[in-house]
Amino acid sequence: MDSPASAPDFTGLLQYASHAMTNRLAAALAEVGLTPRGYCVLLHALPGQLTQAQLAEISQQDKTTMVVTMDELERAGLAERHPSPTDRRARIITVTEPGRELVARGREITARVHGDLLAALPEDERTVFASALQRLVDGHLAAAGDSPRPVRRARQSRK
DSSP states (O other): OOOTTTSOOHHHHHHHHHHHHHHHHHHHHHTTTOOHHHHHHHHHHTTOOEEHHHHHHHTTOOHHHHHHHHHHHHHTTSEEEEEOSSOTTOEEEEEOHHHHHHHHHHHHHHHHHHHHHHHTSOHHHHHHHHHHHHHHHHTTTSSOOOOSSOOOOOOOOOO
């Protein structure tokens, strides 16, 4: 077992990897005029009948960010908000046909970006890496953990 001084900085490594992958995905999705946030919302809204609040939770966006994201998607003609038939305060999000087409392209793009990541590993490590990461996210890292001062997600630059 490594001593504390020589142990890898897993937090730093995971943060760096997440940041690098998010930037690569953002650049790739920009080819079709999508952001990772917008793609995530459209993807999860495809089945229909989810409210804006439900989509915000699923896509891990705060209320303000979700409103801005939906404003962008509506202006681009990719999604629409409709009043909920059961809750006058809620809005149901539907994906338009152009939005559906972009989601299909987005799936191809994300598959390519993820494939490029896995291709950087030796073939015998790819499945092990993906499986271990999924087990951590589903298990040990499934809950954010209790902290008297919860850490906010890093803000993304709008350059």
